[in-house]
Amino acid sequence: MRRWNGWGEETTAMELPAAGREFLAEAIGPGMALADASLEAVLAKVPASRLAEHPLVIREAHDRLMHARGQSLADWLAMREGEFGLFPDGVAYPQSAEQIRELMRYAEAQDCLLIPYGGGTSVAGHINPPASDKPVLTVSLAHMNRLLELDEESLVATFGPGANGPQVESQLRARGYTLGHFPQSWELSTLGGWVASRSSGQQSLRYGRIEQLFAGGTLETFAGSLEIPTFPASSAGPDLRELVLGSEGRFGVISSVKVRISRLAEQESFYVVFLPSWERGLAAMRSLAQARVQLSMLRLSNAVETRTQLTLAGHPGQIAWLERYLNWRGAGEDKCMLTFGVTGSRAQNAASLKAARRMLKDFGGVFTGTLLGRKWEASRFRSPYLRETLWQAGYVVDTLETATDWSNVDNLLNRIESNLRGGLAAEGERVHVFTHLSHVYGEGSSIYTTYVFRPASSYAKTHERWRRLKESTSRVIVENRGTISHQHGVGKDHAPYLPTEKGELGMATLRTLAAHFDPAGRLNPGTLLQD
Amino acid sequence: MRRWNGWGEETTAMELPAAGREFLAEAIGPGMALADASLEAVLAKVPASRLAEHPLVIREAHDRLMHARGQSLADWLAMREGEFGLFPDGVAYPQSAEQIRELMRYAEAQDCLLIPYGGGTSVAGHINPPASDKPVLTVSLAHMNRLLELDEESLVATFGPGANGPQVESQLRARGYTLGHFPQSWELSTLGGWVASRSSGQQSLRYGRIEQLFAGGTLETFAGSLEIPTFPASSAGPDLRELVLGSEGRFGVISSVKVRISRLAEQESFYVVFLPSWERGLAAMRSLAQARVQLSMLRLSNAVETRTQLTLAGHPGQIAWLERYLNWRGAGEDKCMLTFGVTGSRAQNAASLKAARRMLKDFGGVFTGTLLGRKWEASRFRSPYLRETLWQAGYVVDTLETATDWSNVDNLLNRIESNLRGGLAAEGERVHVFTHLSHVYGEGSSIYTTYVFRPASSYAKTHERWRRLKESTSRVIVENRGTISHQHGVGKDHAPYLPTEKGELGMATLRTLAAHFDPAGRLNPGTLLQD
Missing domain, CATH: 3.30.70.3450 (Alpha-Beta Plaits)
Structure with missing residues (x-):
């Protein structure tokens, strides 16, 4: 069963060898444990739903709890403490584009907000319900996970948007193909989520990022359906696929995804x-x-x-x-x-x-x-499980990532690391920091930094430690020619830093597009764009 | 000197061997010549400018004539007949982004239209002045053609937007680099034009299309300057580069272009x-x-x-x-x-x-x-000169291109060819038609078709022959899963067919963007979007 308060399968666990424990103790001090809340205690806190009955909308506490948080460190701490804060008022699992459109009509009738939900693996707060007077409906695409069409000559496959990594690959591999998209979240994250957040897989050097794999599909918006046909390439004006890529649920709900696949390699x-x-x-x-x-x-x-x-x-x-x-x-x-x-x-x-x-x-x-x-x-695909292992050992681990041109990689990497390393010095705490480059391009590279620190005496103080590290390092990134994200997207956590790279007119352009597709502002407010 | 009524350098000519003449005579009948107009006759037809004096704005007839037409077959026939129809009211050659902005302020003050102009090589009517009550200012970027910055570690070069193929390559080659972008129009077309029209070069299989080469830069719009920084890749929301690519002068004037270059190959x-x-x-x-x-x-x-x-x-x-x-x-x-x-x-x-x-x-x-x-x-780079050669021999040649998925290449190619081949049957004229595939992708291929036919007894009737072939084949393309252009862009000639592939909501989105960047609708009206 999937963990309600952490990453992945309950039955999967990673070992921390004795040498590892000693290594961390020497680096930043012995681990400090904080107590976890129980599922029952959290379920008891789920408030009454503000949504009216509808055959597609589930208002049970358990469904709402399971869709309230992603996998950012802030989410993790909230889940372990049992202080979820906000829950969606209902969860729907549509099985077709028509049911998605039906749910959008329901959202209009109910005057509620709507959050499209893929695998719930965001580490940047993409799917967390915002504080709002309006009820919140989370639309999980989990039941739309089938391979619907396969053009074996053109190597184009059409999937439901909710197919997760194993579902995508098992349906393709049975026929001798692969998508070749393997983000670390692959076990749980979905095709629609990859498109909406511009994700990148571990073998992007061969297969490309999701931008290169996404060939077309359909976005259901409050202004109608945007159907994007497949072409191998086109010079017919701006490419509409690029408006779906990175739209993070602000412009619409992706109802089908066409991807470029490959024959399985020899x-x-x-x-x-x-x-x-x-x-x-x-x-x-x-x-x-x-x-x-x-x-x-x-x-x-x-x-x-x-x-x-x-x-x-x-x-x-x-x-x-x-x-x-x-x-x-x-x-x-x-x-x-x-x-x-x-x-x-x-x-x-x-x-x-x-x-x-x-x-x-x-x-x-x-x-x-x-x-x-x-x-x-x-x-x-095991690294995300390491957070659980380290947590049990009394440590907190998080990652930060960006990308920059080669001439700036070393400079930016050093600034990120030193900012994190000294980030808790005022409290006399050390932070263990290390980095890898894992996506390279002719122009530059991604930078992926992991940092480990000790929890404080309470959840609130631990969250405060994290917030200080995350916010100051995010500023370091955007003020030093890094993008606020190479592969995790913007969500709510990175939204404050987006204007530095998009500029005033760029931000106004994104707001214009959001208003065009979603005039009433129902779709995933606070994500991507703060307002 | 550049030809005023056709392609390229006056001193460059291609031979049509005797065997070629016989071949065409057998295929579609002996050539039929139409008389060319003289430059003097056309200069005499240039009307008085409707624009007020400005130090940056040239109102001379010769400059206005040289910027009135592109290289579509309709342009060619109009130039050979000497019936240009419409001329811009003035031409400016800014030398800096500040001068571009100055010209945009002038356009607001004069209430005139503004057409950004690169190499004037469009074969789809991108730069032709529209019929309008308002005066038309053409802004040629020809004087902004320098290599401005070179990051040799990241392989990123910054150019003025008006650098043409030889200017780009000679400045890079002197330092051991190449852009590797070689469209057939390379001798005259410009970097800014390539970006604005999403062009593709003959070696796209190695270097990528201009979409892959364009790393960032600046677009001057009536809503402000859009500065796009360079990142090797990013998941920070929709990619603003993609709004500049294919914008065809409707959203703004490109004032600088950063491109990904390569070391010269061994x-x-x-x-x-x-x-x-x-x-x-x-x-x-x-x-x-x-x-x-x-x-x-x-x-x-x-x-x-x-x-x-x-x-x-x-x-x-x-x-x-x-x-x-x-x-x-x-x-x-x-x-x-x-x-x-x-x-x-x-x-x-x-x-x-x-x-x-x-x-x-x-x-x-x-x-x-x-x-x-x-x-x-x-x-x-010689093929474009062939039109002159064939014209002298009494034939008209034009090309059409598209791209489609592999499973549809043969079907679409056959429909295009047979539509052209029989397109003048009603007049008892034959059309010589042939095709190549020259840009291939995992998903599909471009289709590039050349057709040769004889002029009719007048320019008007010859234009009518072309119009019938072009329009009916364009319909065949978009109604059979082809894009209206793989490498030539939309311009005015392809604009009627764009809605078939972009859809109603897609077209509304492009109009929303145009209104966002250019609220008064001054920029290149009629191109890309008909309204």
Whole structure:
């Protein structure tokens, strides 16, 4: 069963090895536990619904609780404390575009707000009900998860918007295809959610971001249905797909999604190389991306992340052996782990592997083969479970991400890390901070930073610690040529920082579009645009 | 000097070999010439300007004549007849964003219309002044053509919007870089024009369309300046670049363009392979595109285009020898010429060439090496000059293009060709029609059709022949899942067909955006949107 107060399946758990616990204790001090609330206690707090009866609208406390919060750290703390605050007044699970339109008519009749809901995996407050005099209806697309059409010649598949990662891939794989979109949230997040929030998957280097995969579909708006036909490319004016991508439920509800798929590749492997320093690793990443070496994924951990990952992996004996070997080969204390993948025909992969190895060798890279690559592959969707593991051990973990041009990657990364590292110094608390680059482009890279700190003596004070770290670092990002998000979207948490990158006229343009599609302002208010 | 009544440089001319003349005479009858007007006669028809004096605004007849028409066939006939019809009332050549804004203030004060002008190479009526009570000011960006900034780490270059193909490439090549954007109009068309019309270059398979190259920049609008910063990728809401791309001068004037550039490749070669039939050629194109073989260009001519090109190439002795060889190897009467390019490091190119040759062999392809590929390369920007050559020989030539998903390419191509081929049957005239696919994607392909017919006894009747062919075929395109343009844009000529693909709500959205950026409706009215 899905956890009501955290990430993923209840039956899935990650171990924190003893060495990991010691490592964190040394880095930031021993863990401090806060008590979790019970489900019963929270259910008792769900207030009466303000919505009128409708055959499609469920007003049960449990459904409303399960759709009240996403997976941001603020959501996590609220869920663990049992202080959800706001709940939707009802949840609907439409099964067709017509039922979505029916629910939109109901929303007009009830004068209520409407929140489109995919997998509920937002880490930026996309689906949280706002405080409002109006009732709130959450529309979950979970029941619209089927593969509806497959054009095997054009490699275009049509899905219901609520298909989550496993549902997308299992329906395609049965026929020999893949979408190739694997965000870390893949187990729970949905196709419609990926489109609405412009998500990016771990193998974007081969398959592209969701922007490249989204070929067309339908958006149900309060001004009518926007049907976007598929073309391989077009110069016929502005591309309407781009208004659906990143619309975050403000312009409409996505009722069908057409995506560009691929035949399953003949072969796929992942390899790990250690670079002797961050400078060399960064230069290698840029070279590989700009030389268009045909890789399917590329990820570079900085020295602290490398050390943290090797420690948390357990198996201290094996790791010690690996480190002696790496040390002997010149990748010592400052070593950075680089993981790369090749996906394609055997011939393509052999050529790409050769090119990558040659280039990495020039930067002092020590190749270790596929063993660690297979480990990465096996645990590629496990990181979100780590929050639960660390919480049990008395730590809080969150991540922050952005993207910037290559000439600014190192500068921005250092500013983010140092802002987080010293962010709780006033309270005498340390923050453990590490970073990787995992989406690279000719122009630049994403920057993905993880930070671990200790809870304070209460939930309120812990939330306050997080808020201080998150807000000040978000400012650091947008004031230093970073985008407020490379892959998580804007939601409510990032909305205050959006104007810095979109500008005054850009923000006015987005508001004009929202008013065009949703004149009464019912759709997901507070998300993307603060007003 | 640039031709005032046709394409390109006056000093550049293409030969029509005797065999080509005979070929056309047999296909559609002997050529029929119409008399050209003189420049003096047209200059005498330029009316008095309706615009008030301004230091930046030139009201001379010659400048106004040179900016009155693009390069559509309708423009061509009007220019040859000397019946331009409408002229702008003035032309300005701003040298800075501030001067553009100054001209926009002047346009408000004068209550005039404003047409942004790049290279004047539109084949869809983008820059033609509309009939209006208001005076018309054409703003040529020709003097804003410099490389302004170069970030060599991020491979981002900032240009003035008026830099044409040779200006872009020469400034980049001097430093070891290339943009890699080579539309057929490259000699004259401009970076700002490419962005405004969503253009695509011959090597889009490697470098991407202009959508992938355009990284940011500035749009001057009547609602203020829209500054778009560069990010390698972002999930921060809808991407504002996409509103500039394809805006066709309706939302604002582009005052600076940031583009993603590449280091000059180590090596580049083009090869020609003949496929025994259209079916095999089409299947080979789709396979190469979907298998992600790293090619930089890929073009397949159908059998009639292949025959036409081999005949028009001259050298009948060499061609006869080639045809005997191909026939012997199994590529006979129905053979289709496929040209492909590899661009990259020597190792990449060797691997790609090997993969492409192996795949093409499976489809019965006969490899002929680089000789014909070099010929393609040498004449890659020459096709537009062919209109002049054929006109002198008494023929009219035009092209039509679209893109559609692979499952529909053959169907749509056949409908386009048969509609054109029989389009003048009522007058007892034949039309010579041939097609190539030159931009391929996993999902589908562009379709580029050339048609040659004879002028009628007058310009008016010749225009009427063209109008009938163009309008009926445009309908065929949009009614059969094709986009009204893959690479030429909408302009005024394609505007009536846009609603079929954008839908009612899509069109309303574009009108809302136009009104947002340009409340008084001064910018390029009639282009993109009919109202």
